[in-house]
Amino acid sequence: MVGDEPGSWPVAESTDLHRDHWVLALRADRITAPSGGDPFRRLVVELPGAVMILAVDAEDRVVVLRQYRHPVGARLVELPAGLLDVAGEDPEDAARRELREEAGLAAEHWEHLLTVYPSPGISSETHAIYLATGLSEVGRGDFVVEHEEAEMSVERVPFDDLVDAVLDGRVRDAPLAVGLLAYQVRRARE
Numbered sequence: 057m058v059g060d061e062p063g064s065w066p067v068a069e070s071t072d073l074h075r076d077h078w079v080l081a082l083r084a085d086r087i088t089a090p091s092g093g094d095p096f097r098r099l100v101v102e103l104p105g106a107v108m109i110l111a112v113d114a115e116d117r118v119v120v121l122r123q124y125r126h127p128v129g130a131r132l133v134e135l136p137a138g139l140l141d142v143a144g145e146d147p148e149d150a151a152r153r154e155l156r157e158e159a160g161l162a163a164e165h166w167e168h169l170l171t172v173y174p175s176p177g178i179s180s181e182t183h184a185i186y187l188a189t190g191l192s193e194v195g196r197g198d199f200v201v202e203h204e205e206a207e208m209s210v211e212r213v214p215f216d217d218l219v220d221a222v223l224d225g226r227v228r229d230a231p232l233a234v235g236l237l238a239y240q241v242r243r244a245r246e
Contacts, residue, residue, distance in 0.1 A: 068095040079104055079141050103181040107151040108137040110169065110235040111161060111188040117212035118236065119159050119191070124207060133213075133227045135185075135235060136161075151186045157199040159210050164190025169238050174230055185235040215240075 068086045075081040081102040086095040111119035124131045138154035140147060148166055155161050167187040174183050201208070213221075215236075221227040222236055 065090060073099075079139055099178060101175075101179040101181070103139070103179055105140040105147075105182040105184070106137055106231075107140065107147050107154060108135045108183055108185045108231040108235055109151050109155045109163075109188050110135055110185060110239055111155060111159065111163060111191055112215065112239075113189075113191050113212060115212075116215045118215055118218050119155075119161065120211050120213055120218070120232070121158060122209045122211065123205070132229045133218075133221070133232065134229045135232050137231060140184075147184045148186060151184070151188070155188055156194055157196055158205070158208070160193060160196050161188075161191050162194045163188035164192070169235055169242070172234055183231050183234075185231060185238070187235075187239060 065087045068088055071084045073082045073084055083100050085098050085100055087098055088095045121134050121136060122131050123134055136155050136158040140150055169185045169187050171182050171184045219240060222233045
């Protein structure tokens, strides 16, 4: 059966290059292959992981956000999402919180679609993607929007239109593409 194999290579040395009070850290590890040889350097970005929510309404529309992302210099179409930055918080609970905070919605039904490593060559971060259905408006509660989130908009896009936008390259956010296409495959198999 195909599957990833757990295991780690020996770390000869680890040096923090950046670490502060925020969620991101960068370290340089010197690792050795199991077959031996000289240690070699690998950079590791430490992030706590994140949740993304594929929220689909009764009219088969997907709730998306348009949010500015400075590293890519664009306002991207994305799923509601957030970091797993509350100690001990269950990922599904984090997804429920993020859907409320970012889109002002609650969902009656929740299902874990999949969890992926978005960039395993440089980070152990995971993205847990959830399907949320049975949507209702609840407001954002006491969540205060600031920075990029203050300029963010919430929209509902027909599922098939969003699939087309991903496949023709108009929408390039990886978690959105992964979650959307995974759900499309699941629906086709049912």
